[in-house]
Amino acid sequence: MPFPSKTISLIALSIGTVLGSTPAVAQVPPGRMLASQCAQCHGTNGQGPGFEELAGKSANDLYGDLREMKLRPVEGIMDRQARGYTDQQLRLIADYLSTVTPSGNAD
Amino acid sequence: MSNFNRRQFLQAAGAATACAALPRAASANTYGRVVVVGGGFGGATVAKYLRLWGGDVQVTLVEPNPTHIACILSNLVLTSALSMSRITLGYSALQTNHGVSLMQGRAIAIDPPGKRLTVQTPTGQESLDYDHLVLAPGIDFAPAPGLWDPNLTPHAWQAGEQTTRLKNQIAAMRNGDRFVMTVPKSPYRCPPGPYERACVVADYLKAKRRTGAKVIVLDANPSIQAEPEAFGRAFSDTHRGVIQYFPNAQVQSIDSASRSIVTSAGTINNATVLNYIPNQKAGAIAALLGVNSTGFVPVNPLTYATAISTIHVIGDSCAVPASDGKAVPKSGHMANSEAKVCADAILRALNGEAADQNIATSSACYSPITARTASWLSANFIYGDIYDANGKVKGKGMHRLDIGEAPGQRVNNDSYQEMFTWADSLFADSFV
Numbered sequence: 001m002p003f004p005s006k007t008i009s010l011i012a013l014s015i016g017t018v019l020g021s022t023p024a025v026a027q028v029p030p031g032r033m034l035a036s037q038c039a040q041c042h043g044t045n046g047q048g049p050g051f052e053e054l055a056g057k058s059a060n061d062l063y064g065d066l067r068e069m070k071l072r073p074v075e076g077i078m079d080r081q082a083r084g085y086t087d088q089q090l091r092l093i094a095d096y097l098s099t100v101t102p103s104g105n106a107d
Numbered sequence: 108m109s110n111f112n113r114r115q116f117l118q119a120a121g122a123a124t125a126c127a128a129l130p131r132a133a134s135a136n137t138y139g140r141v142v143v144v145g146g147g148f149g150g151a152t153v154a155k156y157l158r159l160w161g162g163d164v165q166v167t168l169v170e171p172n173p174t175h176i177a178c179i180l181s182n183l184v185l186t187s188a189l190s191m192s193r194i195t196l197g198y199s200a201l202q203t204n205h206g207v208s209l210m211q212g213r214a215i216a217i218d219p220p221g222k223r224l225t226v227q228t229p230t231g232q233e234s235l236d237y238d239h240l241v242l243a244p245g246i247d248f249a250p251a252p253g254l255w256d257p258n259l260t261p262h263a264w265q266a267g268e269q270t271t272r273l274k275n276q277i278a279a280m281r282n283g284d285r286f287v288m289t290v291p292k293s294p295y296r297c298p299p300g301p302y303e304r305a306c307v308v309a310d311y312l313k314a315k316r317r318t319g320a321k322v323i324v325l326d327a328n329p330s331i332q333a334e335p336e337a338f339g340r341a342f343s344d345t346h347r348g349v350i351q352y353f354p355n356a357q358v359q360s361i362d363s364a365s366r367s368i369v370t371s372a373g374t375i376n377n378a379t380v381l382n383y384i385p386n387q388k389a390g391a392i393a394a395l396l397g398v399n400s401t402g403f404v405p406v407n408p409l410t411y412a413t414a415i416s417t418i419h420v421i422g423d424s425c426a427v428p429a430s431d432g433k434a435v436p437k438s439g440h441m442a443n444s445e446a447k448v449c450a451d452a453i454l455r456a457l458n459g460e461a462a463d464q465n466i467a468t469s470s471a472c473y474s475p476i477t478a479r480t481a482s483w484l485s486a487n488f489i490y491g492d493i494y495d496a497n498g499k500v501k502g503k504g505m506h507r508l509d510i511g512e513a514p515g516q517r518v519n520n521d522s523y524q525e526m527f528t529w530a531d532s533l534f535a536d537s538f539v
Contacts, residue, residue, distance in 0.1 A: 028160075028451075036156070036447040037469050039536045040440055041529055044159070050532030051525075074511060077471060077483050077525075083509035084487020085467055092465075 031096030034089050038097070047103035056102035062094035139164040139457040142224050142237040144214040144392055146170030146198060148177075149422030149442030150243035152537045156450040158205040164454065167208040167235055168201065169226050175538070178297060179439050179472075180530050181266040182304045185274045186311040188478060194266060200539040210235070214242075214392045219415050239453045241411075241419045242404075243442065244390025246296050249402065251385050253360035253369075260363040260381040264296060276380045277308060283319040284379035286312070287368065289358055290326040291386045294401055296423050296437045298333035299484055301326075301384060303474040306338070309346040310477045322349055323378075325356035325370050327386070333436075334474060334512040337482035345476060358383070389424035399426050408490060408505045409462040410452035411445060419453070421445040427488075428504030431496040435488060435505055441470040443537050466490045468505055473526030481523040486510040 038046055038054060046054030054062065067090060070082035085093070139161065143154045146168055154168045177194040184191055201207040212228035217240065224235045248262070263273040280286065286308050290301040305324045312320040324342075331338050331352075342350045356372035366381040368374070388394065388402030396404050396413040403426035404413055411419040422442030427435040435441060445468055452462040467489045475481045488505035495501045513522060 028455075032160070033447055033451045033463060034465070034467055037444055037467055040443055040469075040533045041471065043532055044536050044539075048532075049535050051528055074514060075517070077485050077513070080485035080509055080511045081469060081471060081487060084469055084485075084489070085508075086489070089465065089467060089489075 029096055029099065031092030031094075034085070035093045035096040038093065043103070045100045046097045047100065048105055053103060053105070054097045055100040057098060059094045059098035062097055063091055066090045066094060139238050139454075140236060141166050141239045141241065141453060142235045143168045143241045143243065144170075144224070145243035145245060145390070145422075146172070146175050147243060147245050147422065147442065148439035148533070148537045149245075149446050150241070151175065151196075151198070151201060152443040152446035153241050153243065153421060153450050154207045155201055155205050155537070156447050157453065158207055160450060161454045161457075164457065165208070166206075167210055168198065169210045169212055169214050169224070169235070170198070171211065171213045173211065174198070176266040176270070177439065177530075177534065178264070178266045178300070179533065180526075181263070181270050182300070182307050183475060184266070184270050185263065185277060185304070186307050186478070187274065187278070188307075191267075191270065196534055196538045198538070204539065214244075217392070217395060217418065219418060222417060237417070238457065239417050239419065241421060241449060241453070242390070242393040242396070242424065243420070243422045243446070244392050244424055246387040246423045246437070247390050247394070249386040249388050251361055251383065252358060253362055254364065255361050255383060255385070256363040257383075260361070260366060260383050262384050263382065264300075264384050264387075273380070273382060277311065280312065280315075280317055280320055280379055282317055284317065285321045285323055285375070286380045286382065287323045287325065287366075287375050287378035288382040289356070289368070289370075289384050290324060290328060290332070291384050292327040292357065293332055294403065294434055294437060295384075295387045297472075298436050298438075299338070299472065299474045299482075302331055302333065302338040302341075303476075304382070305350050305352075306341050306346060306474075306476045307478070309349040313346075313349060314478065320349070321351060322346070323375065324350060324352045325358070325368065325372065325375075326352065326354045327357045327370075329354050334482050334484050336515065337474070337476065337512055337518050340515070340518075341476045387423075389420070393420045393424035396420060401426065408503070409448070409464060409466065410456070411449040412452075416456075419449050421449050428493060428502060429488070430493040430504070430506055431501075433507035433510075435468065435507075436470050436486060438470050438472060439537075440472055440533055441468065443533060444468040444470065446537075464490055471529065473522060473529055475523060475526065476518060479520050479523055480518055481526045482518045483513045483522055483525075484510075485512075 042050045175196045183189040212226040216225040261272040263269040309322045353372045356370040359369045366378040367376040404420045406425045423437040487509045492500045493504035
């Protein structure tokens, strides 16, 4: 069966166009899913309720804190949790949380 | 391109068909129907995050009960430290805050080729069409050897009416009475949970001055399965003389009427309270997808998909590939964690994208040791190589990067207070 090459190229074009205009995944911020692992204890998007609010904190401060907790002897539970991520993942988490609007409920 | 054979044409035609469906996707994500079965921590969280991250994806949560009663903190309801309302979580916020549709009913059948779920509701049977189906039914119990009546000898391992029954039996204990409990064979829901229960019941009996009353722990496993240092100290020191711990006690028969139990480590007749916590397996609707040798459903760790790519299993029912001896624990916290990975993967799949591989899952929990002190446990997993017992790579899965319990000096009142911060945050992240 001869395949109409024009049709397939049109299909290919339309796939490209439609996918290109589909926003959801293209706009997924890197680090969003990793940072969602903080939410069980710090609230959805780090906006509380829970332990200290993380939303909107400086990325460098968050990353520095996480690295310090990861490397120091274990005292509190976060010293363990920080050991569960690569440095690259901690950076993605810190970068993402820094972009979230604070809840306005911080103490 | 002109020398395509017929098979390639059919594939291309399939692509064209899929393409025809895509313009719906392009208009503000009005694509995608996801049905979620089970409104515990896994099901509630996946429903919430699909809506939070998924634009206009349609999400229907199917759950037979009007509320979820959390197992988390439920051992403190047994001792009357907390009320049942404290651990009762509703579904209204999922509807009003996130636009999740609720269907009260029990999922009874799946038609995978037709992508249709049948639900038994109070008024009859309903069908729900889906693009992706997420099953989060929690645990079922393996058959008990002997004559077990959970009304007489409650498990209280699914919280609610069972919790009340056991609480009332504990409250009725007097001097010299014996509380006998079993620890199921691993894997089971909430690894620290049985040991925590032994501790808080012992603490309650002491506080009530029930002289000579005992807590007898019959563990099917060879050793304490979680927080061995904290619970080991609690059994041999904090609750010395009250808790008696017997490992390798696999249940051979039980008789609820006489509250008697025969195990491989010994027999106890006429316990005052017999808290038989049975061995566990995947919830029935999830088990339809096929179970492994331990009774749980193998899943892809990147998507939580089963052998059928559009049907996912998360939470206590699933078996995540992991390194030998480093299993992913079954807990509400972990179910919440897996739900987020699953939600992200489904949304990507609806957009024709592959799952993210840069993923991590986690569990953390606090366990009361007395009415004033608690311990904690933390475990973290990342996607990558997993290893057999000899350290050889056996495939890909969730590799446990870290695990640990509270250092001894942290088993204290600060941790007891933090327990409520953790629980309330987890409740809100899952249900609000």
